[in-house]
Each structure stands twice: as structure tokens, then as C-alpha cells.
Amino acid sequence: MSHPLRRSHVHVDAAVERLERAILSGELRAGARLSEQALAKMCGVGRGPLREAVRTLEGRRLVERVPFSGVRVTQLSIDDFQQLLVVREALEGIASRQAAECMTLAETRELRQCLTTFAKRIKKDGIGSVYVDGTQDNDFHVQIVRGSRNKWLEQLLCRDLYALLRMYRYQSATIGGRAVQSLQEHEAIFSAIEKRDPDEAERMMRLHIAHSRDNLIAQMKKDLGTGKGNAGRARTR
Amino acid sequence: MSHPLRRSHVHVDAAVERLERAILSGELRAGARLSEQALAKMCGVGRGPLREAVRTLEGRRLVERVPFSGVRVTQLSIDDFQQLLVVREALEGIASRQAAECMTLAETRELRQCLTTFAKRIKKDGIGSVYVDGTQDNDFHVQIVRGSRNKWLEQLLCRDLYALLRMYRYQSATIGGRAVQSLQEHEAIFSAIEKRDPDEAERMMRLHIAHSRDNLIAQMKKDLGTGKGNAGRARTR
């Protein structure tokens, strides 16, 4: 009973959470240069804990540090983003394989439930509304990752990689025709996991992510031309 | 000309390097509980920079932090180790695939050179001597990872994952019959990359790592029985 009730007694953890939210929500824009004092004030902590929080976020690649100059929110180029999705394909592919081997029956049932509520929302509210926040999509993928029973995979994906991807608010590109195709691909993945077929589970997941990636990159390159790109372009100085 | 000559003007970076060396060399044993003051003295820095260094290493999973209790060097169970090698299979597999697509001719030539000097050393000094330090083996894998032209893969593998694996001084298990087989597998990987065959490059790399993994785990489980296990077993309290 060391920690009475409060979530984090520790200022550093509070600062990490606060900063992460600020970055992912866009409150701190990508590429923005950050002053320690301002951030400390924003988080309500001193500069010491704040610096530790920044080191933590640096490890998750959410910010970059330049000695004697300051920290800035990581700004991903389209190329960075594509390479990141390649890593995601590999990791979620193996996660899906492991999930097909390790998931319990209860977990597969929950996964199926995730799919059906998914399909229901499409039929009820139309196609566009499903992916607006991406939570449903995330749930499906997260459940599979957890089913892999691999703590490294879970941390790498859920904590590090997903956060980085969210910096681009990439759901937008999934709206439209991809939603239906995406659902079908999800069903194929689930089917393979339910059948306990690791090879197919991995293949289907990789196919799904590769499709999604190609779609996203194409969309982003188009957006870039029309100036619709929303990866906050901030002045560097 | 901001930084005259010295490597890292910054105490934190120096402390990170010093601590990482200490952990990987075994100077700080796995599971050992660490006092900030002692570490600060050891690195020749104050407690402030040291704490930031510890946060950095925590991000790389080399140490674990328990609030108000201290930090301890990460102690990997055999299960952790196996799961880590599953992640490695996925990441190096995709790296090998990308390398087959992206490597320049100069790089493939260098890779071949790495293989030939490899084979020479086996013929000259016998089988056992090749893998004693594992540098040759590392070179081969590192060159492929760099050839993937993917900065996330490179950082994840070369900076984070390899360091974690080295905590177990796992080379020992590669001595003996595996050395020859390992060389043959390397040649198969190289051949696929040279042929610019991504599918086969990935398949061969994954096969290689899976073989190596099964061999290592078997060896470790055997060592555990005979008390030869060398993952420093330190008292927790």
C-alpha cells in the first residue's frame, strides 16, 4: 500500500503523460521548438523532472534533442512515415502469427465481438463514420498484439509505434472505399487466427498493413500537392 | 565549431555510454540494484545528469525503475529472451527484404567480403575461434540492416535490440556445429540479396534467426540445469 490512491506521485510521469497528450493532440505542433521553462510551467513541475520527462519522450522518438539548442517535436517526413509502416508490417505480422498460436478461446471470442460491432457501425452509420477516430480499428489491432503474449511486441507497438503514427492523424486516409476493404481484411485475419493457422494469420496481416500503407502514402502525397497536409508545418526559428 | 574536440561535452551522454558499457561488460550485473550516488560517482557526474542518463537507459530497456526504490539492471528470463528473438526474427527478416531491394553494388560487394574473411578464419583457426566474440557475425547482420535504408529498423536493431541480447553473452551457444551451419545460412542470405530476390532474402534470414534461436534456447535451458547459466543472478534484497 505504498501509493495511497493518486496515479503518479511522481512529477516526471505526470509530465510525460501531459507532454505526450499535448504532442498527439496537436497542442504542440510537429517541428515546434520547445523551451524547457515554458514546458515546465505547462506541466506544473520544475525543470529537473521536466528534463527527465523529455529524455523519456526522446527515447520514444516523439521529440528530438539538439545539444545546447533545445528540444523540438519530431517531424516525420513522408519517407519516415513509410519506413515506419514497413516496421509495423513486420511487427504486427509476427504478432498475428503468435496470436494464432497463443490466444485463448475467450480472447478470440472478444476479437470476433470487436469485428461484429465494427460491421454493425458501418451498416448503421454509413461508411464514413467508422474510422473517424480510429479507436475501433485500434482495438482490433491492439487485441491481436496482446494476444501474441510477447511483452516486447506489445510495448514496441502499443507504446512507441502507435504514438508515432498518430502524430500524422492518419485515419483520414482510411475514410471511403478503404473502410469496406479494411473490414474484409480484418475478417480474413480473424478467420486465420480462429483456425489457428499462423502462416495465414501473418500473411493476411501483412497484406492488410501493406495495403493500408500504400493507400496512406498515396493519399499523403496527393494532400501534399494540394496543401492539405496536416503535419503541422511550424517555423523552425 | 561549437564543440572543440571532446566527444561529448554533455555529461548525460558520457554517463549513458559509461553505464551501457558497464552493463554490457558485466561490471554491473543483471538484477543488481543501483544507487544513484554510487553511479554518479562512478560516472563522474552529478545526480541530475545521472538521473537523465538512467531515464535514457530505461527507454532502451537496459534498466528498470521502481519509484522510490531505485533502479536495477534488467534481468531477462529465458522466456523474455526467446520473445526478444522472435522480435528479432521479424525485424531482421524485413530488413533483409529491404536490403535486397535497396543495397548498392558497393554494399553487396562489401557484404561478400565480410563472408569470405569469415570463411577464411574458419579454415585457418578452426571452427571454435570464429564466434568467440561475435563481432564478425554482428558485422554481417549490421551491414544488412544498414542496407535496408530504414532508420527505424537500424535504430531498433543496432541500438536497442542488440544491446539487450548482448546482456546474455549468447555467443557461447554458437560455438561448435552451429558455426558451419550458420556460415552456410549466411551464404544463402547473401545469395538471395545479390540476386535481388526480396522474398527469398527475408525467408532465409528468418530461417537463420529461427534456427539460431532454437539452438540458443535449448543451450540455455541445458546450462540452467547444470548451473552454468551466466546471466548474473543477484540477490534482490
Next chain:
DNA sequence: AGAAACAAGATTGTTGACAATCTATCCAAA
């Protein structure tokens, strides 16, 4: 006018001291 050098201001890097928390030892009571 343009470029280089200098100085003032602001920001980062570091240190030491202070407060909050945990751990281990000792003592008393059942």
C-alpha cells in the same frame, strides 16, 4: 552598403541543498 566582430540577453547544462519516501533495526508486548 556589406560583412565581420563584439556584447547583451536568453536558454541550456550542472550542481548542491532540502523535502518526501522507503528500509532496516530495535524494542516492547502477547
Next chain:
DNA sequence: TTTGGATAGATTGTCAACAATCTTGTTTCT
């Protein structure tokens, strides 16, 4: 003898001040 609590010591978490470094605006020389 064992169990429980209380106290002292050590350790972690935090803060505020100081030194080192960078940035910016001004000045001066060509």
C-alpha cells in the same frame, strides 16, 4: 519466541541558484 510498531538512517524526488553556451542585435571597419 514471535509479532507488531516506532524510530533512525539512507535513498529517492524536487527545487532554486550558478556556470557554460548559444542567439540576436548593434557597432565598426573595409
